[in-house]
Amino acid sequence: MSKSSFKRKILITGGAGFIGSHVVRLFVNKYPDYLIFNLDKLTYAGNLENLKDIEMASNYRFERGDITDAEYINDLFHQMQFDGVIHLAAESHVDRSIENPMQFILTNVLGTVNLMNAAKEAWKNNLENKRFYHISTDEVYGSLGEQGYFTEQTPYDPQSPYSASKASSDHFVRAYINTYNFPAVISNCSNNYGPNQFPEKLIPLFIHNIRNGKPLPVYGDGNYTRDWLYVVDHAQAIDIVFHHGKIGETYNIGGWNEWKNIDLVRLLCRLMDRELGNPEGTAEKLITFVKDRPGHDKRYAIDASKINRELGWKPSFQFEEGLLLTIRWYLNNEEWLNRVTSGDYQKYYEKQYRSKFDI
Ligand code: NAD
Ligand code: TYD
Numbered sequence: 001m002s003k004s005s006f007k008r009k010i011l012i013t014g015g016a017g018f019i020g021s022h023v024v025r026l027f028v029n030k031y032p033d034y035l036i037f038n039l040d041k042l043t044y045a046g047n048l049e050n051l052k053d054i055e056m057a058s059n060y061r062f063e064r065g066d067i068t069d070a071e072y073i074n075d076l077f078h079q080m081q082f083d084g085v086i087h088l089a090a091e092s093h094v095d096r097s098i099e100n101p102m103q104f105i106l107t108n109v110l111g112t113v114n115l116m117n118a119a120k121e122a123w124k125n126n127l128e129n130k131r132f133y134h135i136s137t138d139e140v141y142g143s144l145g146e147q148g149y150f151t152e153q154t155p156y157d158p159q160s161p162y163s164a165s166k167a168s169s170d171h172f173v174r175a176y177i178n179t180y181n182f183p184a185v186i187s188n189c190s191n192n193y194g195p196n197q198f199p200e201k202l203i204p205l206f207i208h209n210i211r212n213g214k215p216l217p218v219y220g221d222g223n224y225t226r227d228w229l230y231v232v233d234h235a236q237a238i239d240i241v242f243h244h245g246k247i248g249e250t251y252n253i254g255g256w257n258e259w260k261n262i263d264l265v266r267l268l269c270r271l272m273d274r275e276l277g278n279p280e281g282t283a284e285k286l287i288t289f290v291k292d293r294p295g296h297d298k299r300y301a302i303d304a305s306k307i308n309r310e311l312g313w314k315p316s317f318q319f320e321e322g323l324l325l326t327i328r329w330y331l332n333n334e335e336w337l338n339r340v341t342s343g344d345y346q347k348y349y350e351k352q353y354r355s356k357f358d359i
Pocket of ligand 2: 094095191200201202203205217218219220224225226261293
């Protein structure tokens with residue numbers, strides 16, 4: 001099909017990353033009459049292997065490009081005439097943001113504004129059926145005490161360079177909605193887990209370390225709480241918000257599934273022992289309490305009732321079910337894991353944990 005014969009032309013940024021690859025797969029398979037254009041810089045977190053199963057689809061294109069390059073982004077919009085954008089490209093790891101905040105400002109803030117400027121210019125004469133969907137995080141709301149939930153009205157209070165950069169990009173999106181009547185929608189989601197997540201985040205890192213008999217570095221006392229959502233459920237929520245969310249609105253997305261880190265790690269250890277055929281208690285012996293993350297947010301918990309009430313979305317995977325699917329994916333995709341954990345990753349891991357184990 002030529003590019004002009006598709007019903008819609010959707011730009012997905014960051015489509016080679018963890019969540020992005022699940023969104024690209026869903027859209028390519030579910031909407032054969034849409035052209036899905038995946039733009040990704042292929043940083044350490046982006047991996048085209050994540051999309052092997054759909055790379056030959058006739059409604060899929062990939063291009064390597066950087067959203068911080070305004071001229072390139074403007075040209076791309078001019079050439080492709082996108083009518084929708086799902087913006088996931090970002091620097092996404094809190095620990096890396098503590099090491100190097102500037103890359104987070106460039107990609108997450110400047111990159112987002114570049115995309116909006118290009119879309120605004122391309123759509124200036126006709127806003128019909130145009131939509132810019134900005135994917136964000138619950139971390140913009142800061143930290144909760146023992147009680148309560150983040151709602152769409154919770155004031156922003158970001159604590160890490162990562163969450164400050166995401167909060168800033170969210171503010172710019174709202175400013176463009178208010179100032180320029182820009183057709184955008186935002187969602188803020190809790191912690192995702194599932195296949196294809198880079199093994200620097202808690203769940204894939206710990207699966208990898210248990211597999212290899214390496215220590216499990218639990219930050220501080222492990223009594224930090226996160227709400228976990230299976231990535232396929234998030235991709236489905238993104239589909240629904242993209243098609244049915246109201247322009248100008250924000251939707252919180254979460255799993256109604258809070259876990260203290262230490263309890264989650266113990267559950268993961270039990271499931272891994274079972275999957276690996278090891279005696280119960282083998283993996284737990286690897287738990288090592290290490291130096292805390294600076295500015296570590298105590299608790300995140302999402303009130304996802306608005307998206308349920310207004311758009312009918314709710315999570316479909318039980319946590320143990322999603323966790324087992326995730327574990328099995330990593331155990332069956334050892335080559336993927338070995339490839340992404342070679343080279344620069346070794347240096348990152350050494351640097352990140354050298355001093356933390358030393359307490
Ligand atoms: P990820 O780090 O796995 O993937 C990010 C992708 O963006 C990578 O493919 C990377 O190559 C690409 N990228 C980075 N810089 C780029 C640039 N300058 N130009 C073009 N592409 C670039 O991240 P993820 O976990 O999939 O998160 C995706 C989005 O969802 C992010 O915006 C993140 O803030 C948000 N989010 C993530 C979670 C989570 O738990 N992972 C939760 C809520 C929201
Ligand atoms: P992470 O997966 O980095 O996500 P986020 O910081 O965005 O919530 O971390 C999840 C939780 O696990 C967080 O409280 C920090 C903690 N954590 C550890 O205890 N050890 C680790 O090695 C990592 C990566 C995270």
